[in-house]
Amino acid sequence: MKTTLDISDALLEQAKAVATREGVTLSSLVEQGLQTVLASRHAANLFKLRDASVKGTGLNPEFSDADADWATVRDMIYEGRGS
Secondary structure (H helix, E strand, C coil): CCCCCCCCHHHHHHHHHHHHHHCCCHHHHHHHHHHHHHHHHHHHHCCCCCCCCCCCCCCCHHHHCCCCCHHHHHHHHCCCCCC
16 A cells, blocks of 8 residues: 655655665565554553462461351451441
8 A cells, every 4th residue: 555654854864774774675664663663552552460369278267167158258357447
């Protein structure tokens, strides 16, 4: 696909010099540059959740009882915190 871009003369001259030095066309150099920039921006936008897992031996004894339902667990969590 052909398109027209307005870029500074200095940038164009630098790009032409690099393309000549590397033996590639200006079009391929520009395309490679765009691909690099777009890939880096995509990678920067990806969210990665840090590993916050902990090693342990399971629930505390007071929570491991068969009769420790959610209401009991919730009450123990908020014990002494005004609820």
